[in-house]
Amino acid sequence: MVTAYVMVKAHTGDADRLRGEIEGIDGVTEAHIVAGDVDLIVKVSVDTPAAVKDAAATHVQDIEGVESTQTYIAMD
């Protein structure tokens, strides 16, 4: 299993919808709205590193209102 954390920066105040859509993505186990430089932190748990990219880069970024993402793969 590969675990990764995806920092999501939005450009909309509609954080509820963003969280809902992100939670619906395969491999996403948790999504939280946070205070600070990013607006949501998403935990992804998938089988392969390639699947991380698929979930984070492709699916999350496709959501309307997502400005950018930054992904951190857990090493432990």
Add this chain to the structure above:
Amino acid sequence: MLYVIVGAGRVGLRTARVLRESGHDVTLIERDEGAVERARAAGFDVLDGDGALEETLESANLAEADAIGALTGDLNDNFVACMIGKQYGCRTVMRIDEDYREEIYRRYASDVDEIIYPERLGAIAAKNALLGGNIRAIADIAQHLQLVEFTITDSAPMKGYSLSELELPADTRLLAHGKSDAPLDVPDPDETLDAGDHLVVLADFDALSDVRSIVVGESGPSKALGGA
């Protein structure tokens, strides 16, 4: 009243100044040495330290403070300062850095009582300067609600009428009236509207252009009045 302001930069220091001018006590917290010195030179009590740390805020006498303004350019620091401030029973005001975040913090940040987006306020001031003349947007109260000040001109249709004769559209309220040289006051229905008088009206955006044509008689792009 004692206020604690975190951040003595362009927003924090200015806020401290206007609070002091209104007779309030202000303690500033700032970690940049240059900014600390500038604020001290301006005669302020400044604590040299990190406003996102509880020990710094404690030494700022947060327990006695009425409110805390977290006005740095750093969103994380501002949020943490508000959380700590709330624990001490302070009213909390947080500066944000992008307008879409206003909605998010209003909804989720229960420790934050008020949100300030300085650029929005600057835009309102710039818009007023650009529009010029006899209408001035004071504030956006809510998404569809704006507080506007009108100045009665010689050509205004309501000039010479009394306040009781003023009929405003639905979704609007007259809140204050002032003669040209006097401060604004609660509207007196018997007062006559003369050139130079000021009226403060709370209105739905949709009704603003109607209010404008009733009060000052100008037609123009009502869009110019919309939110900042």
